[in-house]
Amino acid sequence: MITRLLVANRGEIARRVFRTCRALGISTVAVFSDADADAPHVAEADLAVRLPGTRPADTYLDAGRLLAACRVSGADAVHPGYGFLSESAEFAREVLAAGLVWVGPPPEAIAAMGVKIGAKRLMAEAGVPVLPSLDLAAPEEFPLLVKASAGGGGRGMRVVRGPGELAGAVESARREAAAAFGDGTVFAEPLLERARHVEVQVLADRHGTVWALGERECSVQRRHQKVIEECPSPGISEATRSLLYEAAVRAARTIGYVGAGTVEFLVKGDRVAFLEMNTRLQVEHPVTELVHGVDLVRLQLEVAEGAALPAAPPPPAGWAVEARLYAEDGEHVPQAGVLRRFEIPGDVRVDAGVESGSVVSPHYDALLAKVVAHGATRVEAVRKLVSALRRARLHGLTTNRDLLVNILTNREFVAGDTHTGFLDPDGPVRASAAATGIPAEAGRAAEVGPTAEPAAPAAGHAGPTAGQEGPTAELAGLAAALAVAALNRSRARVLPGLPAGWRNVRSQPRTIRFEETGEVTYDPLPEGVTVAAAEPYRVVLEHDGLRRTYEIAHYPGSVCVDHADGHAELTPVPRLPEPAEHVVPGSLLAPMPGNVLRVEVEPGDRVVKGQAVLVLEAMKMEHRITAPADGVVAAVRVEKGRQVDAGAVLVIIQEGDS
Numbered sequence: 001m002i003t004r005l006l007v008a009n010r011g012e013i014a015r016r017v018f019r020t021c022r023a024l025g026i027s028t029v030a031v032f033s034d035a036d037a038d039a040p041h042v043a044e045a046d047l048a049v050r051l052p053g054t055r056p057a058d059t060y061l062d063a064g065r066l067l068a069a070c071r072v073s074g075a076d077a078v079h080p081g082y083g084f085l086s087e088s089a090e091f092a093r094e095v096l097a098a099g100l101v102w103v104g105p106p107p108e109a110i111a112a113m114g115v116k117i118g119a120k121r122l123m124a125e126a127g128v129p130v131l132p133s134l135d136l137a138a139p140e141e142f143p144l145l146v147k148a149s150a151g152g153g154g155r156g157m158r159v160v161r162g163p164g165e166l167a168g169a170v171e172s173a174r175r176e177a178a179a180a181f182g183d184g185t186v187f188a189e190p191l192l193e194r195a196r197h198v199e200v201q202v203l204a205d206r207h208g209t210v211w212a213l214g215e216r217e218c219s220v221q222r223r224h225q226k227v228i229e230e231c232p233s234p235g236i237s238e239a240t241r242s243l244l245y246e247a248a249v250r251a252a253r254t255i256g257y258v259g260a261g262t263v264e265f266l267v268k269g270d271r272v273a274f275l276e277m278n279t280r281l282q283v284e285h286p287v288t289e290l291v292h293g294v295d296l297v298r299l300q301l302e303v304a305e306g307a308a309l310p311a312a313p314p315p316p317a318g319w320a321v322e323a324r325l326y327a328e329d330g331e332h333v334p335q336a337g338v339l340r341r342f343e344i345p346g347d348v349r350v351d352a353g354v355e356s357g358s359v360v361s362p363h364y365d366a367l368l369a370k371v372v373a374h375g376a377t378r379v380e381a382v383r384k385l386v387s388a389l390r391r392a393r394l395h396g397l398t399t400n401r402d403l404l405v406n407i408l409t410n411r412e413f414v415a416g417d418t419h420t421g422f423l424d425p426d427g428p429v430r431a432s433a434a435a436t437g438i439p440a441e442a443g444r445a446a447e448v449g450p451t452a453e454p455a456a457p458a459a460g461h462a463g464p465t466a467g468q469e470g471p472t473a474e475l476a477g478l479a480a481a482l483a484v485a486a487l488n489r490s491r492a493r494v495l496p497g498l499p500a501g502w503r504n505v506r507s508q509p510r511t512i513r514f515e516e517t518g519e520v521t522y523d524p525l526p527e528g529v530t531v532a533a534a535e536p537y538r539v540v541l542e543h544d545g546l547r548r549t550y551e552i553a554h555y556p557g558s559v560c561v562d563h564a565d566g567h568a569e570l571t572p573v574p575r576l577p578e579p580a581e582h583v584v585p586g587s588l589l590a591p592m593p594g595n596v597l598r599v600e601v602e603p604g605d606r607v608v609k610g611q612a613v614l615v616l617e618a619m620k621m622e623h624r625i626t627a628p629a630d631g632v633v634a635a636v637r638v639e640k641g642r643q644v645d646a647g648a649v650l651v652i653i654q655e656g657d658s
Contacts, residue, residue, distance in 0.1 A: 001305060002026055002076060002077040002101055002103075002301060002304070002305060003026065003027060003076055004026065004027040004028070004029060004046075004047075004073065004074055004075045004076055004077070005017070005021055005026050005027070005028055005029065005075060005076075005077045005078070005079055005103070005301075006028075006029040006030075006031065006049075006066070006069060006070050006073060006075035006077070006078050006079070007028070007029070007030065007031070007041075007045075007078075007079045007080075007081055008031060008060065008066050008078055008079070008080050008081065008084065008085060008086075008091075009060065009079075009080060009081025009082070009083065009084055009086070010030075010031075010032065010033075010036055010039065010041055010060060010081075010353070010364065011039070011041060011353030011354075011364070011365075011367070012041075012351045012352050012353035012367070012369060012370065013081035013082055013083075013281070013283075013353075014030060014041035014045075014081060014353075015040060015041050015044055015351070015352070015353060016297065016351050017079050017081065017297050018030075018041070018044050018045060019297075020295055020297040020298050020301070021301075023298075024298065024301065026301070027046045027047070028044075028045045028046045028047070029045055029046065029047045029048065029049065029069065029070075029073040029075045030042045030044070030045035030047070030048040030049070031048070031049050031050075031051050031060070031066065031069050032048060032049075032050060032051065033050075033051055033053065033056040033059040033060065033363070034050070034053075034056060034059075035056035035361045035363050035364075036056070036361070037050070038359065039353070039358070040352075040353065040354065040355050040358065041353065047073045049069035049072060049073055051065050051066070051069065052065065053065075055363075056361065056363040056364075057363045057364065060084045060085070061084060061085060063085060063088070063090070063091045063094050066078070066085070066091075067094060067095070067098055070098065070100060075100070076100060076101060077100055077101035077102075077103060077301075077304065078095045078100055078101070078102060078103065079103040079104075079297075079300070079301075080092075080103070080104055080280065081280075081281070082278075082280050082281055082282065082283060083365070086104070086279075086280040086281075087110055087113075087114055087278070087279050087280055088110070088114075089107040089108070089110040089111035089114060090107075092104055092105075092106075092107040092110055093107045101304050101305070102304065103259070103300050103301060103304045104259050104279070104280060104300075104304075105257050105258050105259045105261060105279050106256060106257075106258055108255070108256065109255040109256055109257045109258070109279060110279045112255040113255065113276070113277040113278075113279050114150060114279070115149050115150060115185075116147065116148075116149045116150070116187065116276055117133070117149045117185070117187050119276060119277065120133065120274065122254065122255070123251055123254070123274045126250055126251065126254040127250060128247045128250055128251050128254075128274045129247065129271075129272050129273055129274060130273055130274045131189045131190055131192065131266070131273045131274075132189070132190065133187055133188065133189060134187075134188040134189060134190065135188075136166075136170060136186070136187065136188050139166070139188055141190055142160065142161055142162055142163070143159060143160060143161045143162075143190075143191040143193070144159075144160050144188045144189065144190055144191050145157060145158070145159055145160070145188065145189050145190075145191045146158040146159075146160060146169050146170055146173045146186050146187075146188050147173070147186060147187060147188070147189065148173060148176070148177035148180070148181060148183070148184075148185070148186055149177075149183065149185040149186060149187055150177065150181040150182070150183035150185065152276060152278060154221070154223050154224030154225040155176050155177065155180040155181070155621060156173045156174070156176045156177030156180060156181070156184075156186060157173065157224045158170075158172060158173045159191060160188075160191075170186060172622060173186045174186055175597070175622065176621060176622050179617060180621075192266050192268055192271075192273065193419075193420075193421060194268070194419040194420070194421055195219075195266040195267060195268040195419060195420055196217065196219045196233065196235060196236070196266070196267040196268070196418065196419055196420070197217075197218045197219045197221065197226075197264065197265075197266060197267075197275075197420050198215050198216070198217055198218070198219075198233050198236060198244060198264075198265050198266075198267045199215065199216050199218055199262045199263065199264040199265065199282070200212050200213075200214070200215050200216075200244050200245060200247075200248035200262065200263045200265070201213040201214055201215075201216065201260070201261075201262055201282075201285070201288045201296075202248050202249065202251075202252045202257065202260070202261050202262065202263060203259070203260050203261075203296070203299055203303070203309065203313070204252050204253075204257045204258050204259065204261075204303075204309075205258065205303050205307065205308050205309045206258055206303070206306060206308075207308045207309075209308065209309045209310075209311065210249050210252045210253055210257070211309060211312070211313040212244075212245035212246075212248050212249050212313075213288055213292055213294070213313045214231055214232060214288055214291060214292060214313075214316055215231065215232055215233050215236070215241060215244055215245075216229050216230065216231045216232075216233070216282075216284055216287055216288060217229065217230045217231070217232070217233035217234060217235070217418065218264075218284065219418040219419050219420050219422060220407060220413070220418055220422045220423065221420055221422070221423065222332055222423045223332060226283070226284065226324065227323070227324055227400075227403075227404070227407065227423070228321065228322070228323055228324075228404070228407055228408070228413075228418075229284035229287055229321070229322045229324075230287060230319065230320065230321040230322065230378070230381075231287040231288050231290075231291045231316075231319070231320050232291070232316065232319070234378060234416030234418075235416045235417065235418065236267055237270070239270070240267060240270055240272065243272050244265060244267070244272060247263070247265070247272065247274065248263035251263045251274070251277055252277075255277075257279075258303060259300055259303055259304065260280070260281050260285075260296050260299065260300050260303075261277060261278060261279050261280065262277065262278040262280075262282045263277045264276050264277070264278065266420075281296060281297070281300065283324070283367075283370065284322055284370070286320070286322055286349060286351060286370060286372045287320035287321065287322050287372060288320075290318075290320040290349065290372060290374040291316045291317065291318060291319065291320045291374070292313060292314050292315075292316055292317075293314055293317065294313075294314060318374055318375055318376050318377070318381070319374070319375055319376075319377055319378040319380070319381045320372060320373065320374045320375075320381055321372070321373055321378070321381045321382055321385050321408075322370050322371070322372040323370070323371045323372075323385060323389065323404040323408070324367060324370055324404075325367070325368045325369045325370070325371055325389075325394075325399060325400065325401060325404065326366045326367055326368060326399065326400045327339070327360050327366045327368050327397045327398065327399055328366050328398065328399070328400055329398045329591075330398075330403075332400075333591045333592060333623065334362065334365075334366035334592055334618065335360065335366065335397045335398050335399075335592070336360050336361060336362040336397075336592060336593065336646070337359070337360060337396060337397055338357065338358075338359055338360075338396050338397075339354050339355075339356065339357070339358045339359075339360055339368070339394075339395070339396050339397050340356065340357065340395040340396035340553075340555055340560075341356050341393045341394065341395035341396065341553060341560070342354055342355055342356045342358070342368070342369075342393070342394060342395075343356065343392065343393040344369070344371055344388055344389075344391075344392045344393075345388060345391050345392070346373075346384060346387055346388035346391060347373070347384050347388075348371050348372060348373045348384060348385060348388040349371075349372040349373075349374075350369055350370070350371055350372075351369060351370045351372070352368060352369035352370075353367070353368065353369065354368050354369065360397060362592055362593040362594075362618060362646075368399065371385060371388055371389060371392075372385075373385035373388065378416070382408055382414070385408060386405055386408050386409060389401055389404055389405050389408075390405060390564075390566075391562075393551075393553075393560075393562055394567070395553055395555065395560045395569065396555070396558075401567075402566065402567075403429075406429055407422075407423075407429050410428055410429050411428075412428040413428070413429075471543065471544075472565045472566070473517070473568070474517075474526070475529070475541055475543060475548065475550075476550065476561045476563065476565075476566075476568040477514060477516075477517040477520045477568070477570065478520060478522055478525075478526065478529065478541065479539040479541060479550035479552065479561055479563070480512075480514065480520070480550075480552065480559045480561050480568065480570050481511075481512040481514075481520040481521075481522040482522050482531065482534040482539050483534070483535070483536055483537065483538075483539050483550075483552035483554070483559065483561075484512055484554070484559060484572060485510070485512070485522060485534075486534050486535055486536045486539075487536035487554055490536055509521045509523060509524060510522055510523035512572060513572070513573040514559075514570040514571055514572055514573065515570070515571040515572075515573055516568075516570050516571060517570065528543055528544065529541055529542070529543050530542045530543075532547060536552065536554070537551065537552050537553070537554075538550070538551060538552065539552060548563055548564065548565070549563065549564075550562070550563045551563065557571060557572075558570065558571050558572075559571075559572060583649065584649070584652050586631065586634065586652050586653045586654055586655060587649045587650075587651075587652050588613065588614070588625055588627075588628070588649070588650050588651045588652070588653065589646075589647050589648065589649060589650065590616065590625075590644045590645065590646055590647060590648045590650055591616075591623070591625075591646065592616070592618050592623070592646050593618065593643070593644065593645050593646050594616035594617055594618035594623065594643070594644060595616065595617045595618070595641065595642070595643050595644075596614065596615075596616060596617075596638050596639065596640055596641060596642045596643075596644060596650075597615045597616060597617040597622060597640070598614065598615040598640060599613075599614050599636060599638065599639065599640055600612050600613050600614060600615070601613045601614070601633045601636065601651065602633065602636065603633050603634065603635055603636055604632065604633060605632070605633045606630075606631075606632055606633075607627040607630070607631060607632070607633060607653060608627065608630050609626075609627055609628065609629050609630055610626050610627065611626060611627045612624045612625070612626055613625055613626065613627055613633070613650075613651050613653070614638070614650050614651055616644070625650060625651070627653055628653070629653070629655045630655065630656070631653045631654050631655040631656055632653070632654050632656070633651060633652070633653055633654075634652040634653065634654045635651070635652040636650075636651050637649045637650060637651065637652070638650050638651075
C-alpha cells in the first residue's frame with residue numbers, strides 16, 4: 001500500500017497528482033529547483049525537498065537526487081508525471097531497485113517504446129500498421145518528416161520538402177534532440193499531409209486486462225506540439241475507431257504494458273499508421289477523464305498497488321475539449337515574468353501550474369494551464385470553453401488565449417475538419433497572423449451555436465488591444481484613460497472634493513499617453529460616446545447604442561482592461577520619463593533569456609530578409625533570430641556558448657547595401 005508519494009515533476013502535473021492523493025489520503029512530497037522554490041506545487045505538498053544544482057532545467061533530470069529526496073522524505077512510491085524522467089527506463093529501474101513503488105509501466109516496456117526506430121520495427125512485427133522509414137542519405141520521396149528517435153513533444157522534428165533542405169534539417173533536428181533528450185539519433189518518414197493525429201488512451205493491469213479507453217483528437221498543433229485536444233475525435237468512422245482500438249491494445253499487449261499510456265496514430269481517410277507510444281500519463285488526459293468519468297491518476301495508483309481492473313472500461317458520455325494556455329507571443333516565443341492575475345471563470349476544469357502572482361520561469365515549458373470543458377455535445381463543450389477563455393483575466397504576460405478562441409470559433413474547426421496542418425501558414429487559422437491581432441481570412445470564422453459572428457482574433461498583448469481593431473480598441477484606450485484619471489483623483493490629498501482636472505477656464509483637452517496607442521483624449525469625450533460610470537477599477541461607456549463595461553486593473557507601469565470584446569494591456573507614458581538606454585538602430589535583441597547555440601554571420605556579411613543570423617537555445621528548443629530586412633552585418637555582440645538575458649543586443653544590421 002502506498003502511504004507517501006513523491007512526484008518527480010513540477011507545475012500542473014504535480015498539482016494534478018497531489019489532488020488525487022489528497023482524496024485518497026496519501027501523503028505527498030514535492031521536489032523543486034531554486035527557480036521553483038515559491039511555485040504552487042511546492043506549497044501544496046505535505047513535504048518538499050530542494051534539488052540542488054546550478055542549472056534549474058537539469059535538476060529534475062538527476063535520478064540520484066530524486067532518490068535521495070525519497071530517502072529524506074520517507075516516500076515509498078514515485079510518480080514521474082510527464083516529461084523529464086517519466087519515460088526513462090533506467091530511472092524506473094533505479095526506483096524499483098531502491099525498494100520503492102514505481103507508478104508507471106515496467107522498465108522493459110518503457111525501453112521497448114523509448115527508441116522510435118526500434119518501436120516501429122516491433123509494432124510492424126506485431127501487425128500494427130506503421131509508416132515506412134526512409135533512408136536519410138538518399139530518401140526516395142518528399143516531403144518527409146525528420147524525427148528524433150528518443151523523446152517527443154515536437155522536439156527534434158523538421159519538415160523537409162526538397163533535397164536542398166535535408167542536410168540542414170537533419171543537423172538542426174539532431175542538435176535539438178540531443179539537447180532535449182540526450183540522444184541525437186533521428187530518422188525520417190513520409191510526411192502524411194492533412195492527416196489527423198489521433199491517440200488512444202490505454203490502461204493495463206498486472207492481471208492481463210487492457211483497456212482502450214477512448215480516443216483523442218490532437219490534430220491542432222504548432223511546431224508539432226498540441227494546442228487543442230478533444231475526446232472523442234469528430235472525424236473518424238466507427239470502422240476506423242475499431243481499428244485504432246485494436247491496434248492500441250495489440251501494441252500494449254506486445255510489450256507487456258502495465259499502467260496508463262497512450263498509443264498515437266496518424267489517420268488519413270481509412271489509413272491508420274502508428275506514430276509512437278507514450279509510456280506515461282499524457283498532458284491531455286483530462287478530456288478522457290471527463291468523458292469516461294474516471295480518475296486516471298487514481299487508476300494508476302491502484303494498478304501500481306496490484307489492483308485488477310474491471311473487465312471493460314466505463315462507457316463514454318458527452319464530449320470534452322481541452323485548450324493549452326501558454327505564455328508565448330505571436331511567434332510562439334515563450335514569455336517569462338510575473339503573472340499578475342490568473343483567473344478563469346465558468347463551467348470548466350482548470351489544471352494549472354500557476355496562480356495569481358506566480359513567476360513564470362524561462363527554464364521550463366511555457367504551459368500555464370489546461371482549460372477543459374465537458375458537455376453533452378461537442379457544441380456545448382466548445383461553447384463553454386470559448387466563454388471561459390474570453391472571460392479569463394490573464395494579466396502581466398503575453399498568452400495565446402485569443403489564438404485559442406480564434407481556433408475554437410473557426411468554421412472548419414466547428415465542422416470537425418481538422419488536420420495536422422491546421423495552423424500552417426496556408427491553413428484555416430494562420431497561427432502567427434492570428435496571434436498578432438490579424439483576423440483569420442474573411443468568412444472563415446463562425447460562432448459555435450445558432451448565431452454567427454466573427455471570431456475574436458488573437459492574441460496576448462500584441463498591440464493596443466489584443467484581438468481588437470478600430471472603435472473597440474479606441475474605446476478600451478479611453479476606458480483605461482478614464483480609470484487612470486479616476487485613480488489619480490482618488491489618491492489626491494489636496495482639494496479632493498474637486499472634479500479631476502477642474503479649471504475655471506478650460507484651456508486644453510485632458511489627455512493620457514500610452515506607449516501602445518499614443519495620446520488618448522478623455523475630456524472632452526469623443527463624439528458619440530457617453531460615460532455611465534468612471535471609477536478607478538470599472539468604467540462603463542455607451543457608444544452607438546451599446547453600453548459596455550470595462551474592468552480595470554492597475555499595476556506598476558501598466559493598466560489592464562478586460563471587457564466582452566477582448567483584453568488590452570497598456571503602458572502609461574510618464575510625463576517626465578527617465579532617461580532610457582539608447583539602442584542602435586538595426587539591433588536584433590534576444591527575445592528571451594537563452595544560450596547562443598550558433599552564430600551564422602560575421603561583421604561585413606550581406607544578409608537578406610528572413611535569413612537566420614543566430615540561433616538561441618531556450619527551454620531546450622532552438623529559436624532562429626532572423627534578419628528583419630536586407631542589409632549588412634555591422635556588428636556581432638555575442639559568441640557561441642554565451643548566456644544572454646532577454647533584451648540583450650545580439651547582432652546589429654545596417655539596412656541597405658552598405
